[in-house]
Amino acid sequence: MIFDTSNAASFVCTYDYWSFTPLNNLYYCWVQNTVSISSRSTASISSASGSHESGFGNKHVKAIWMSGGTMQYFPSGIGSVYPSLQAIYMGSGQLKEIRQSEMKKLTDLVSLDLPANKIEVLEQGLFEHNIKLQYISLTSNKINQIGFNVFDKLTSLTYLYLGGNTCINQNADTMADVQKIIKLAKTNCTVDEKSLTNFAYINIMQKLDNLKEDSDSLSSDKFDDKLSDLETEIRGLKLSGYKDVEAKVQNLKTILNQKTASEAKKLETTTSEASVKLETTNNLSSSTTPEPEQCSTSTQHDESFILKSKLAVFSRKLKALIVQMQSVSGVNSGSSYIEEGCDAFERKIERIEAKMEEFDDKFNKIIKALGIADS
Incomplete structure (x- = not known):
């Protein structure tokens, strides 16, 4: 903390x-x-x-x-x-x-x-x-x-x-x-009912505080999932109109946006560094006169290394998204909060699809930067 x-x-x-x-x-x-x-x-x-x-x-x-x-x-x-x-x-x-x-x-x-x-x-x-x-x-x-x-x-x-x-x-x-x-x-x-409502309010406030405390140790995806679950619980308990609750939710959304932007910047930096490394290698190759086979081997090694590294990263992310897709597809239709459950399901699907599109765009940019045709 x-x-x-x-x-x-x-x-x-x-x-x-x-x-x-x-x-x-x-x-x-x-x-x-x-x-x-x-x-x-x-x-x-x-x-x-x-x-x-x-x-x-x-x-x-x-x-x-x-x-x-x-x-x-x-x-x-x-x-x-x-x-x-x-x-x-x-x-x-x-x-x-x-x-x-x-x-x-x-x-x-x-x-x-x-x-x-x-x-x-x-x-x-x-x-x-x-x-x-x-x-x-x-x-x-x-x-x-x-x-x-x-x-x-x-x-x-x-x-x-x-x-x-x-x-x-x-x-x-x-x-x-x-x-x-x-x-x-x-x-x-x-x-009485008022007591139960007050306890629900206190528990939700505590959970929101706990999520804020844990924010540094969670990825943006994990943080987003937990916040989405809490929003569903808040609607189910009819606490959406409480100003303190809404203020904490908005604060957590701000933290989420900051985390997402930070992670995107890190990924962009990693991609940029890979492109710079390749460009530097190509410049060195064109400004010197090594043996042809030597030049070919070095360039192919760098291209292969960068491409394999990026493909491995995207492969892991894609597998994680597929697992998420499979997990959210099993929404319990017998839940007492079926409407909120469906909303959460749709939001998770939208987030996953958006991330897949984002990964696809970045993957194509890397392929293009490396000068390798997408097969």
């Missing part, structure tokens, strides 16, 4: 030892500065300063303790600054949401304590990647919706404090009582 460090916040820490239920004597960062995060676009921590004990560094920090401040969004990047975190305390603040996209990097987390904030929703799958959690306290927030499976994977959860919230006011400090609270939350906090 890449952070915009020009807008990212930082921690100023005093390092010491403290106990965080159920863990004792952890080396931790006691945050001294007021951290202000009022926008999701700047919700990241890029660094931390402070004097460590001799021989210690950020990788040895096991916990964070901070209180107050105006941080409205749980900051991404904490797991990168402190890769060994087991406990987090952020209390008496303005925190209004936490998302799976921020939590998924904190795989060693055992204790999460976020009391007296303004959290309203615990999204579906929030703790899916935090299976070591034993202690969760979200007391005195404003929780009115809890995803149906939020706690289902937390088989070691022994302490669950949800007192002082809107849809639930219960605390538990045994596994048996924790299960009772989870059952009560499923009854009291996920009951």
Whole structure:
């Protein structure tokens, strides 16, 4: 994940030892500065300063303790600054949401304590990647919706404090009582259509964020396919009119256009370099007087090398397109989203056909540049 460090916040820490239920004597960062995060676009921590004990560094920090401040969004990047975190305390603040996209990097987390904030929703799958959690306290927030499976994977959860919230006011400090609270939350906090719509909205927003995070590692084709699938899902869930959703989709389309242009430029550069290499070879051949057989062999070798390289590239791309064509031809006609499925199918066919035409044009240009007839 890449952070915009020009807008990212930082921690100023005093390092010491403290106990965080159920863990004792952890080396931790006691945050001294007021951290202000009022926008999701700047919700990241890029660094931390402070004097460590001799021989210690950020990788040895096991916990964070901070209180107050105006941080409205749980900051991404904490797991990168402190890769060994087991406990987090952020209390008496303005925190209004936490998302799976921020939590998924904190795989060693055992204790999460976020009391007296303004959290309203615990999204579906929030703790899916935090299976070591034993202690969760979200007391005195404003929780009115809890995803149906939020706690289902937390088989070691022994302490669950949800007192002082809107849809639930219960605390538990045994596994048996924790299960009772989870059952009560499923009854009291996920009951109406509005809740389900809100969860769908949150999940889509999370998926769009995740795709943006993964953009650097995906080719334009893969990125386009994933974005197309998300657009289909958005229409199926009737979320197309949500401005935040549409804004993120447009941002992803901009990223897609940039990736496509960049890849096309790279391909054009490769083709140009091949043509220059051939032209240079031909110029050298005409400006010198080597033996006829020598000249013929050299030119044929370069032509053969370039042509075979390009043909190999286009062959692989063409095979990949054929596989895509075969895969999208199996649209499930029994799908509940058949209309959206057909739209996605048609868009993929159009993209594949366009790419085939593009490859055909470029192939012909290469053949022409090499002076070899297309058989």
